Amino acid sequence: MSKEVALTETPFDKRHLCWFCEEPAGGLFTFVGSLPQAVAIPACRECRLIANARELDSLYEYRLNVKDTLLKRYAKHLAIGSNWTREELEDSGFDCKILGGFKKSAWFMYEVARDRINARGWTLTVNGVPVEDTTADTGFEHSGLRFASLSAAAHHFSQTQGLDEAFLCALVKTLGRSRFGYALRLATLYRVASAKEKQQFLSESREDEALR
Template identity: 35%
Template sequence: MNYEPIDIPFNHRHTCWLCGEPSAQMLDIPARATNTKIFNHEPISVPICAECQSFPVQPNCSSIWQHKDYVKQRLMKVYAKHLGIGLNWTKQELADADFEGRIFEGFSRSAWMMYEIANERVRYVGWDLMIAGSAIGYDDSAGFEYDGVQFASQEACMNYYCAAQGLNTTLFEAVLNIVGYSRFSYALKISQINRKARHFEVVRIIDEIEQQELDSQEIQADKSAHENHYKLEPIDMGEAMAETQAIEWALENDIRTLEQINLAEDDFFDAFAYLGGVQAFQFYNGLQLYLAARADDAWIQKFDLNRDTWK
């Protein structure tokens, strides 16, 4: 195959395009002629360091970006302990730590430097890929990005945090299955808080989160049903506003007249106690004025924006 060398900016000469380390070799990709059928761009050569070169291109690889995600994952696995330093400590905490013994004192001095080197490699982006001034289109069809780092997959991201921070994989995976990867930060936080949880505690936590999600879904479904059913508008009664929440409460409790709301005064204030006394009274006063005005059909036709809902 004819591998086209990518354009290398002067300040990046002898730099690995995958991780930013010094390079002395070139990676030809795809590795085999048969792989060109699934590749998203022409065969190219990119500068690469010895360690990144040691990670072979996978048979199902379809682009240099997919291979880059794979290499990053391998690097994160190799340097999980180094990367874990930055996830579990701050630079100042390490400096202030009172380590005793020659080994631990050496760790205190070099740990943050090891973390920074490893972190820079996995976060390295590289320069824009071009051949003779023409850009190679970026392929974003694969991988999973979190906290500015591109992972080979969602599972790879989870496994990285489990290895770097000693998290419970069973708990992490179960929470993600419940809430989805769109709430990865939430699942990570739960796993960090409960990293030392015993088996029965893990089971209890999973059950609680599952129940919370079911309750949340039911609340959201009820809210959507109300929003779809009641197309309410707040009504300015001059002395007070008839708020939509108060009108909705009246509709749901089949309260249509001033006499009925006066009889249900205690129930109303119980329902809106969370607002506090002053605001709950404003809601109640506005609803009283509104229901009193609704005794006049002419007022309803002229001023009541919610007249169709009451029907």
């Protein structure tokens, strides 16, 4: 026998938005899991299709999957914010027919992608009772973006900045997640270094950290 589906309550200012990315909603995503009743959550078409593509155990896992997929899908848009500022784009001199369009739309595309990735949704309730989700939050924030996890952040910056992902992850493991920005700068500095040079630097970094 299928479970009864309850429509979750949405704050007034969010009533037309997707719970995953806070873009305009275009339907409902139904989550069953281990809840006593299934719940219907407002979602845009893209997030709904992503969520429905896999069967997961918790709403938090669905959120992680949707965010990771959006992060990969819009990596080029997000890279604009990593490589430019709004002012730099405005002063870029990109006035030819091809680059002029990029100059006009690039920052807007970045902001839309950034805001979708960073959207945190809202507490879901049914008849005033919060929908329980006890999965631990492993989110990580850097450079104005909120990632589903530290590894997702490392993958994103490695892909968009042409870095050695394994080297970056090794640096983060050595230096700690709180020094992710420093690890990112080091990975950039060693972008064209040989594998031997990277291994030597990692070895020296581990020795330095051990003495702290």
